[in-house]
Amino acid sequence: MTGATGNVGRPLVQALVAAGEQVTAVSRRISEPDVPVGVRHRRADLAEPASLKPALEGAEALFLLTSADFMANGDLGEVMNVVRAAGIRRVVLLSSHGVGTGRHPSGLEDAVKQSGLEWTMLRPGNFDSNTFRWADSVRAQRVVTAPFGDVAVPAIDPADIAEVAGVALREPGHEGNVYTLTGPAPISPRQQATAIGDALGEPVRFIEQSREEARRQMLRYMPEPVVEATLGALGAPSPAEQRVSPDVEPILGRPPRTFAQWAERNIAAFR
Numbered sequence: 001m002t003g004a005t006g007n008v009g010r011p012l013v014q015a016l017v018a019a020g021e022q023v024t025a026v027s028r029r030i031s032e033p034d035v036p037v038g039v040r041h042r043r044a045d046l047a048e049p050a051s052l053k054p055a056l057e058g059a060e061a062l063f064l065l066t067s068a069d070f071m072a073n074g075d076l077g078e079v080m081n082v083v084r085a086a087g088i089r090r091v092v093l094l095s096s097h098g099v100g101t102g103r104h105p106s107g108l109e110d111a112v113k114q115s116g117l118e119w120t121m122l123r124p125g126n127f128d129s130n131t132f133r134w135a136d137s138v139r140a141q142r143v144v145t146a147p148f149g150d151v152a153v154p155a156i157d158p159a160d161i162a163e164v165a166g167v168a169l170r171e172p173g174h175e176g177n178v179y180t181l182t183g184p185a186p187i188s189p190r191q192q193a194t195a196i197g198d199a200l201g202e203p204v205r206f207i208e209q210s211r212e213e214a215r216r217q218m219l220r221y222m223p224e225p226v227v228e229a230t231l232g233a234l235g236a237p238s239p240a241e242q243r244v245s246p247d248v249e250p251i252l253g254r255p256p257r258t259f260a261q262w263a264e265r266n267i268a269a270f271r
Contacts, residue, residue, distance in 0.1 A: 002026045002046065003065030007129040008094060012063060012162035013039060019170060026055045046070050049082040056086035061169045065094040066108060068226050076111035083115065090118040090175070092168045094161070097125040097180060101240050103229040120168040124181040125241065126155040126234070128262040131192055138204055138270040144193040145207045147214040148235045152186035154244045157257040164251050180245040183256050192259055196270055199263040211235060 001016075003009040004025030016023045017036050025041040042055035046066060056062070062083060066074060083091065093112050098104030100123050112119045134144045161181055168174040187195075190206045197204035209217075211231060218227045233241050248256040263270075 001063035001065075002044070003063075003067075003094070004041070006065065007127060007158040008161045008165070009063075009065060010162075011159045012165050015162055015166040016169070019166065021170065024055050024059060026052070046076075046079050047074055049075075049078045052079065052082050053086065056083065056088060059086070059088055061090040061092070062088050063092050063094070063165055063169060064112070068222050076108050077114075080111050080115040080117075084117060088117060090120075090169065091115070092120045092122065092165050092174075094165070095121045095123045097123045097182075097241065098229055098233060099123060100178070100180060101233070101238055103233055104226075118175040120174045120176075121178040122161060122165060122168070122181055123178060124156050124161050126153050127161075128155050128157045128183070128259050129266075130155070131196070131263075132266075132269060134193075134196070135269045138196060138200075141205075142197070142200075142202060143205050143207060144189070144196070145209055146189040146193075147209040147211055147231070148188075149190040149206055149208040150188050151235060151237065152188040152191070153234065153237050153242055154182035154184070154186045155192075155259055156181050156183045156248075157259075157262045159262075160248055160252070160256045164248060167251050174251075179247040179251070181248055181256075182243075182245040184258055185244060186242055187259050192263075195260045195263045196267070198260065199267040200270060 001009060001012060004013055005027045013023055013025050014036060017039060023039050025039050026044050028045045044051040044055050047070060091112055093109065095109050096104050099106050099109055109121055137143045137145060164179060164181060193204045193206040215227060215231060
């Protein structure tokens, strides 16, 4: 699985290991502490598809997560040629809700669909873990600064994404399916700040940014097309982007976790 050390990849590795699966964790930068004991790890870069070959040896299924810069500039068709040649049968792609709403291009999904392999697309919306970017200001000042303070969209817990991915990788019946993954209810940045304060037991003040202030900040770590699409979805979401998807519960047998539950579980980052 690629992206093994991220907010989705890390809990997915743990879930697959707990289920008794043999896992190879793949990342551009990875070290022993990043993966559980007994998990094979390999360094590879999707921008250099040939580097994946050693990591794919003996594998039957692949969880495919791409970085923002790869989404903007990479060639997933070449990656899929390497994946197919390695004998992989099933691919689960972490895509984006924006593909379904037209905000993001469909090139990554198209490359996987055209590979001839079994595929499942996961289209999550806003991640609960995106609020980690507030951690420094919450720790230092008990302040959250963000744009679009009262615009609510249904963010999702990355652990739920990971559990859905684990099911799609391990169990039959998910081939050819596209799953839109959201939390149980829309939530605004101001409400998220309140939930973090509740978990801390101290109030957290919310300060609203302008769109341009947020744009300049995001451009430091995201390509411009991704920034513009993200700000559009957060600031002026379509009805589809505000809609709660029913796809998580039938797969996991339970409702998706709330943002408050995510905050409680991750509150150490904000103390």
